[in-house]
Amino acid sequence: MAQLENRTGRRLVAGIPLFWLVLFFLIPFIIVLKISFSEVRLAMPPFAPLFQWVHGVPRPKLHFGNYGFLFTDPLYVTAYLYSIKVALVSTVCCLLIGYPMAYAIAHASPTWRNVLLMMIILPFWTSFLLRVYAWIGLLKNNGVINNVLMYLGLIHEPLPMLQSDFAVYIGIVYSYLPFMILPLYANLEKHDNTLLEAAADLGANPVTAFFRITLPQSVPGIIAGSLLVFIPAVGEYVVPSLLGRTDQLMIGRVLSDEFFENRDWPVASAVAILILLALVIPIMLFQRFQQRELEAQK
Amino acid sequence: MSALPQVDAPATAPTSAASSTAAAFVRIEHVTKKFGDFAAVDDVSLDIHQGEIFCLLGGSGSGKTTLLRMLAGFETPTAGRIYIDGQDMSTIPPYERRVNMMFQSYALFPHMTVEKNVAFGLEQEKLGKAEIRERVHEILDIVKMTSFVARKPHQLSGGQRQRVALARALVKRPKLLLLDEPLAALDRKLREHTQFELINIQKRLGVTFIVVTHDQEEAMTLSSRMGVMNHGRIAQVGTPAAIYESPATKFVADFIGSVNMFEGRVLDEGAGRIQSDELGCVVAVNRNLNCARGATVWTAVRPEKINMSRGASATDGRGENVARGVVKEIAYMGDVSIYLVQIDSGKTVRVTLPNIMRDAEHRITRDETVHLSWHGSSPVVLTE
Numbered sequence: 001m002a003q004l005e006n007r008t009g010r011r012l013v014a015g016i017p018l019f020w021l022v023l024f025f026l027i028p029f030i031i032v033l034k035i036s037f038s039e040v041r042l043a044m045p046p047f048a049p050l051f052q053w054v055h056g057v058p059r060p061k062l063h064f065g066n067y068g069f070l071f072t073d074p075l076y077v078t079a080y081l082y083s084i085k086v087a088l089v090s091t092v093c094c095l096l097i098g099y100p101m102a103y104a105i106a107h108a109s110p111t112w113r114n115v116l117l118m119m120i121i122l123p124f125w126t127s128f129l130l131r132v133y134a135w136i137g138l139l140k141n142n143g144v145i146n147n148v149l150m151y152l153g154l155i156h157e158p159l160p161m162l163q164s165d166f167a168v169y170i171g172i173v174y175s176y177l178p179f180m181i182l183p184l185y186a187n188l189e190k191h192d193n194t195l196l197e198a199a200a201d202l203g204a205n206p207v208t209a210f211f212r213i214t215l216p217q218s219v220p221g222i223i224a225g226s227l228l229v230f231i232p233a234v235g236e237y238v239v240p241s242l243l244g245r246t247d248q249l250m251i252g253r254v255l256s257d258e259f260f261e262n263r264d265w266p267v268a269s270a271v272a273i274l275i276l277l278a279l280v281i282p283i284m285l286f287q288r289f290q291q292r293e294l295e296a297q298k
Numbered sequence: 299m300s301a302l303p304q305v306d307a308p309a310t311a312p313t314s315a316a317s318s319t320a321a322a323f324v325r326i327e328h329v330t331k332k333f334g335d336f337a338a339v340d341d342v343s344l345d346i347h348q349g350e351i352f353c354l355l356g357g358s359g360s361g362k363t364t365l366l367r368m369l370a371g372f373e374t375p376t377a378g379r380i381y382i383d384g385q386d387m388s389t390i391p392p393y394e395r396r397v398n399m400m401f402q403s404y405a406l407f408p409h410m411t412v413e414k415n416v417a418f419g420l421e422q423e424k425l426g427k428a429e430i431r432e433r434v435h436e437i438l439d440i441v442k443m444t445s446f447v448a449r450k451p452h453q454l455s456g457g458q459r460q461r462v463a464l465a466r467a468l469v470k471r472p473k474l475l476l477l478d479e480p481l482a483a484l485d486r487k488l489r490e491h492t493q494f495e496l497i498n499i500q501k502r503l504g505v506t507f508i509v510v511t512h513d514q515e516e517a518m519t520l521s522s523r524m525g526v527m528n529h530g531r532i533a534q535v536g537t538p539a540a541i542y543e544s545p546a547t548k549f550v551a552d553f554i555g556s557v558n559m560f561e562g563r564v565l566d567e568g569a570g571r572i573q574s575d576e577l578g579c580v581v582a583v584n585r586n587l588n589c590a591r592g593a594t595v596w597t598a599v600r601p602e603k604i605n606m607s608r609g610a611s612a613t614d615g616r617g618e619n620v621a622r623g624v625v626k627e628i629a630y631m632g633d634v635s636i637y638l639v640q641i642d643s644g645k646t647v648r649v650t651l652p653n654i655m656r657d658a659e660h661r662i663t664r665d666e667t668v669h670l671s672w673h674g675s676s677p678v679v680l681t682e
Contacts, residue, residue, distance in 0.1 A: 192403075192405070194401055194403055194405040195405050195407060195408075197370075197372055197392070197399075197401070197405065198399075198401055198405035198406075198407070199393075199407075199418070200371075200372075200391070200392040200393045201370060201392055201393070201397075201398055201399045201467075202393075202398065202418050202419035202422060202466070202467075202470065203393050203394075203419055203422035203423060203470070204393055204418070204422050205391075205393050208422065212418070213407060216409045217408070217409055
């Protein structure tokens, strides 16, 4: 009896998140997938049905043109590649900045540790949109940074920083840095200090010990943090819209333009599906890696 | 146990402080280590000879691990100096010391195989690949772990990890190996077996071992000499037999093995007679006592050095070294039995007798009245 209750309890625990994912992720995904294979129509809804009734039998009418179209117009391919490039560079920057910060927090005294962690999380208390807007005020031609540099006499005319790749990197790195630091910290904080003592004892200087002991053991944290930055950065919409170039769109902007400006839902859906594919591959690699790590710990 | 070869320090001892350090391979001079106001190690001086197994024995918080960590270089002494092979270690970081340590937790690198773990130290010496391979396999052969080279630490049992940790420390051919509670994580049978194996490996390689342990049996079995630590100080240094048979203080007598301690007053320092009211008799130790008449002393008698019989005492009837009592408790241990005897003065005395006969017919039972006696050479007289 107790076992039976136990089993229903377990099913319930697994069932609730499963139900949530099916309702809010799988079903919308299937709808988007369906739309991506239909033809655009000037109607409501703005796409043709996927099945046609021929002699009382439903016959699917798959339309692959939307995907083909994405590869014929260079707009989409370049937006795609540009997004991946921006996401990659931002992820690497976050890692290079975030790792030392996470390391320092993990090695700080317990009181300092809490204060520092608090400071990492604190920006989340302000709206993301407001924080990105604030960067406009900092980066624009008569903004804070240019004014200070000109006042100091280091430059004589304002540096055009806004609406550039540089501004996008600043915006993304600034926004997503906590997502890199927190998983890295969680990993580094668990490291066993005696391993470093053992390395020193065996003749490794601190630099060697870091690269041979600490770094390899923090790989799960690096991967988790990188994915948490890379995945949202690829589809980032707000930062490039506010701070970025006007001549080169990121794929998130293209997607929203297709939906809301062109009202071409099938093409927009195809863009969405391809973004998803590009992201699913690294996620699956990560999952496989994590599985292997878990098995190794048994 | 003390039959280990005592290799002398090299004849070409460095000229600085040569005369005093010639015999000592490791010389600890007035070393103090303070954490805040607390002195974990308090003015310790100690000489350790080359090729010996020296055990630092003490309870938790006695400072033994701190002393070991200072030898490894993980802690710097607040005061005093440490010389290893004549070289002052004050400014030398751990990664430049020809000293290796086996950690209590073993501290194997979890992301490396057994082979990589053992090779790590040699790679830091920038040796050739072939030589590293050869030396790794040589040492793994000694600890009988060659068939596990490709395993990761989490795939090994506790005993196997212990061997890998030992191999990893020994492969660097250190002058001095520090072992922090090397056997604490092993179960009893494996521990006994490993103790003798450790001694064999040490003899074979001739490395000086300094072992930290809280387990007195481990210290007695392993060490050629040992130092008992208490409150950051060395209470006594000597061979296991010397420390057991001639403890210098009440603490040492009580810490090593079990002991019956009786307070008394010196009657005659020349004849070695002590009046103990606690015992209700005169203790005669048939040797000179190095203290004043009337001084308060403690006589310590080991439980196995006390005779127990039903009849009248075998020794003379002058009331020396005898006591009468009633058996209150008996603990049967197999090889020996422990008897708790309440003597006439009310004090409880612990006596152990070997169970020589198999049948229980003549065994003394509870509530029997017995006589206790001991030889005049058995008691140790302690003043502090």
